[in-house]
Amino acid sequence: MSHTIASAIDWAVKQLAASDSAKLDAELLLAYLLDKNRTWLKTWPDHILSQSSFAQFQALIKRRVDGEPVAYILGQQDFWTFTLKVSAATLIPRPETEHVIEYALEQLPVDGAVKVVDLGTGTGAIAMAIASERPGARVWAVDFSEQALAVAEHNRKKYQLNNMVCQQGHWLDDWSHGELDMIVSNPPYIADNDPHLHDLSYEPQSALVAEDHGLSDIRYITEQAVIYLKPGGWLVFEHGFEQGKPVRQILEQSGFQLVATIKDYAGLARVTVGRKAEL
Template structure:
């Protein structure tokens, strides 16, 4: 008889041998997902037997996790801010850093009534949808060049019941020039083309990762046009790579934006350039 504790111990050892970080937590998540319970509920089920109907799917998921398939893809969902969203290979897996940006904006940005918000390069939609929930009176638009990513974002909008507008566009090329936006956010591809990625990150779509030789190609295109699309006093916020803050700040100032600063993430990395239109 295989118990919950047996499978947790054996699965954790298997993942550790394959170099998976936080192996115990990963195994707990896989078992809880299969048994349709929370990780905390596993503690009171340690001596419960696991039926054969659960063991085979668990073994399959465990093998995939050991091969480096992201845990988020195996579970099919991820929590971001106050909602559970779908995630799969169509869009970038939401990162905790992006959640930090969403929280900072919600706490520190005051928007006018009936504000307009743009999430450029929305991917799975978690940032734009979270801002739409945090600013319920705002008119929120999500834009991405990838039809697959937009399809995932639409599914997340339906899942959460959050109403937004979605547009397929290469940056601003197919987005009407008026009216302007009070807040524009963007988590654009910023990884240099030649950078070696961790195995799990390679499961994200390349279109959402790579931004040219130094990772800055799209950011250079985006900032001047974004500055033109802001209302007076409007906010621009980005997420960038660990060594891109100096050049990004120069681009923001060259676009005549003011109050330029780069916020650090919880790891102390300059991650979120913020600016306003005078």
């Protein structure tokens, strides 16, 4: 039996009935397979797929039905102004993380020669966005995982961000580049018994899970920020939607000022910030 673009997508949507983005997933996977875009699919709904192409499409849909995220199947994810390479060594960049970038850009001068570090960079998403929007900044993308750093370096080179450096390290343990104007981080913040981990089984657990109810890395980075931030420098965290209060307490107990939690578009607490006291 031959399948057109339209009938193949209809078949896939039925297989993906449990997904709230079934049609989008199907279109993204078929467009990827055919090396086309979604507009092409909509323009040529009666195009006949070869038997080989439909068999390959079935295999991709099976992976999605089994729970593998579309971004991992495609090996890429759109974020900010980029199409980023992703791998099993990195988290998938999510729209909520753009709140971190938006706040960071509000605090960083457009033409300033500032120094910024993104801790736990993964794909390099946050560091790349800041480096691209603030070309006068020096931005370090730090991650403990060599595999994740290789992905970040690939993405950095693709967009020729020469004011960004990928560096291996455990947070700021071996930091040697002087005081910083800003530290941003989307660190592990999920408790090891959190039921949501089941839905994230394909993503690297080391980038997700932290001790002390998910707060241990946030606490550790805050202690280092006290040392390495310039007076007046900013610390910006992404965290779980129920962690706004405890994260604010961690920053306040470490002497940070102007501590505040920012909500995402769904009204959930997502980002907490603080400013190191001036001398």
